[in-house]
Amino acid sequence: MPSVALAVTDGTPLFELAAACEVFGVDRGLAEPWYDFTVCGDDGAAVGGWLTAGIRHGLDALADADTVIVPSCRDAEETPPPTLVAAVRAAHHAGARIASLCTGAFVLAEAGLLDGRRATTHWAHTTLLGDRYPAVSVDPDVLYIDDGDVLTSAGKAAGLDLCLHLVRTDHGTAVANALARSLVVPPHRQGGQAQYIPAAVSHGPDHALAGLLPWALEHVAEPLTVTDLARRAGMSTRNLARHFHAVTGVSPLRWLLTQRVRLAQELLETTDLSIEQLASRTGLGTATTLRRHFKEQLGVPPETYRRTFRP
Structure with a gap:
């Protein structure tokens, strides 16, 4: 213990x-x-x-x-x-x-x-x-x-x-x-997220990304791009980036990759899906891309992570 x-x-x-x-x-x-x-x-x-x-x-x-x-x-x-x-x-x-x-x-x-x-x-x-x-x-x-x-x-x-x-x-x-x-707290805020984010955008329920973020989480397994997010939010990619930094402290791409790797973690722990299937389920496309981003964020390959948390 x-x-x-x-x-x-x-x-x-x-x-x-x-x-x-x-x-x-x-x-x-x-x-x-x-x-x-x-x-x-x-x-x-x-x-x-x-x-x-x-x-x-x-x-x-x-x-x-x-x-x-x-x-x-x-x-x-x-x-x-x-x-x-x-x-x-x-x-x-x-x-x-x-x-x-x-x-x-x-x-x-x-x-x-x-x-x-x-x-x-x-x-x-x-x-x-x-x-x-x-x-x-x-x-x-x-x-x-x-x-x-x-x-x-x-x-x-x-x-x-x-x-x-x-x-x-x-x-x-x-x-x-x-x-x-x-x-009743957010499941994961990355350590690298900013401590103090200037309130250029309201952080309450009415901030500019209030509708986009839940929608993106529901569709994270799809091959979404930053352009897709900007189109969904009805703003330019530059404006989207500004709002993302104000609300989350990271860029839209970094946020999207983090959500996909997080989903891959859960699936590695709870399913027997192959790495190729996981790449498809998480919107990362290929096993190579999944392995690269997974190791970049967590320091270990997905296979090692699975052996650790799903013996």
């Missing part, structure tokens, strides 16, 4: 802590086994500024976990607690995968885990992170970064995106999507 430990100290904000508990600490019967979830920290720590946490395991127990989640700091301007920094460093040395949510990246940086790595945090604190830890390559423009054994995320909802990404990595797309449906 994969184990996940959540690090809690006095003053830990509530949102990211709660997100990790909802994702890893609640077994909804989506995969067997789910996670062995443990909260580690100081008993009686004040959480969110007004809740008192009853904690059975100290921070030293982080070293026993497969994955350690480090939520936000109480105050990014303060130096992270030395006991937390030492415990996170020890857990990483013991082989744990370490993931920070929002300003939890400051703990990882203080522990030296981000030296020479690309990392992110809440956009409001990226400059501070880079100034304080010049050995870290800070990217202020992404939702989260997966660097293998160390992962960092931007603020608030991006922490939930990272948690879902970890579930997707461990259990596959179908399980992660089912969990997202249970939580």
Whole structure:
């Protein structure tokens, strides 16, 4: 059973802590086994500024976990607690995968885990992170970064995106999507999506792509092109690209390819269709094209992905 430990100290904000508990600490019967979830920290720590946490395991127990989640700091301007920094460093040395949510990246940086790595945090604190830890390559423009054994995320909802990404990595797309449906959140926002998108287009239900995106998802298996999307939306391809960047943070082609690869992931997990059949079902046309885009986005060929999630 994969184990996940959540690090809690006095003053830990509530949102990211709660997100990790909802994702890893609640077994909804989506995969067997789910996670062995443990909260580690100081008993009686004040959480969110007004809740008192009853904690059975100290921070030293982080070293026993497969994955350690480090939520936000109480105050990014303060130096992270030395006991937390030492415990996170020890857990990483013991082989744990370490993931920070929002300003939890400051703990990882203080522990030296981000030296020479690309990392992110809440956009409001990226400059501070880079100034304080010049050995870290800070990217202020992404939702989260997966660097293998160390992962960092931007603020608030991006922490939930990272948690879902970890579930997707461990259990596959179908399980992660089912969990997202249970939580009533989008199933997948790419880590490279922009943290902050200027509101040139309304992001509410009346934005310019409100009718196009659901239609495109329903027809993603068809050989749609960017020109087809622009024609459906009644705008030029240049105008479509502008709206896509404003609403999704990516280009129309990148969005379309992402949806197709995501569909291929689900079909690889849930069916015995051949790669050629999958290419046809996902609108990617040929097995060669499917393999190229699949490996580009996920780092492994579709056959390897299937063996991992459909033994």
